[in-house]
Amino acid sequence: DGGITQSPKYLFRKEGQNVTLSCEQNLNHDAMYWYRQDPGQGLRLIYYSQIVNDFQKGDIAEGYSVSREKKESFPLTVTSAQKNPTAFYLCASSMTGSGANVLTFGAGSRLTVL
Amino acid sequence: ILNVEQSPQSLHVQEGDSTNFTCSFPSSNFYALHWYRWETAKSPEALFVMTLNGDEKKKGRISATLNTKEGYSYLYIKGSQPEDSATYLCASGGYQKVTFGTGTKLQVIP
Numbered sequence: 224d225g226g227i228t229q230s231p232k233y234l235f236r237k238e239g240q241n242v243t244l245s246c247e248q249n250l251n252h253d254a255m256y257w258y259r260q261d262p263g264q265g266l267r268l269i270y271y272s273q274i275v276n277d278f279q280k281g282d283i284a285e286g287y288s289v290s291r292e293k294k295e296s297f298p299l300t301v302t303s304a305q306k307n308p309t310a311f312y313l314c315a316s317s318m319t320g321s322g323a324n325v326l327t328f329g330a331g332s333r334l335t336v337l
Numbered sequence: 338i339l340n341v342e343q344s345p346q347s348l349h350v351q352e353g354d355s356t357n358f359t360c361s362f363p364s365s366n367f368y369a370l371h372w373y374r375w376e377t378a379k380s381p382e383a384l385f386v387m388t389l390n391g392d393e394k395k396k397g398r399i400s401a402t403l404n405t406k407e408g409y410s411y412l413y414i415k416g417s418q419p420e421d422s423a424t425y426l427c428a429s430g431g432y433q434k435v436t437f438g439t440g441t442k443l444q445v446i447p
Binding site: 227256258263264265266267268271273279281282313320321322323324325326327328329330331 | 341368369371373379380381382383386388426428429430431432433434435436437438439440
């Protein structure tokens with residue numbers, strides 16, 4: 224079945240550590256996205272990528288980094304510079320980067336900083 | 338309106354009742370309007386994407402309308418069932434980005 228796989232589902236991190244969240248899709252989608260959800264807030268865009276080896280900052284990119292070396296993969300690194308990293312992270316993909324295209328989401332990763 | 342806003346934030350309805358939610362979005366530079374359903378412990382799932390003023394979409398008991406001139410969309414659920422319990426997300430799609438509202442959490446009481 225085609226879809227998006229995020230791992231790990233739960234992750235605990237000590238302050239000062241970088242962590243990387245994995246996102247893999249087998250939908251042959253060109254565009255991929257990372258969103259963050261906090262209680263009482265909507266999904267906020269961190270980074271997005273429309274093609275391999277290219278990505279753009281979203282609304283809350285500070286303290287995060289990404290790479291897009293393969294079409295199928297869009298890992299997100301939460302660095303120690305992110306002031307409040309505890310959150311739920313969702314990866315999504317779409318056929319192209321057009322805002323009219325339906326997003327397909329992964330199941331999410333919950334990061335807790337201890 | 339600068340952001341995507343949804344109301345109400347949450348609501349409880351009895352099984353069999355019909356209900357509706359509102360999504361308001363910036364009407365300038367409109368590109369597309371998305372609705373997603375997000376059930377607990379699952380991934381958000383697309384319901385509709387609408388692009389034209391006056392668009393109406395239907396999927397079973399769920400339907401949506403779009404008014405791009407005044408910047409709002411309604412989602413209707415007819416004869417709510419317990420399996421409709423979820424958070425309903427509205428999002429405005431720009432040229433490249435999709436911006437989400439905070440969602441409406443629906444609880445259908447059997």
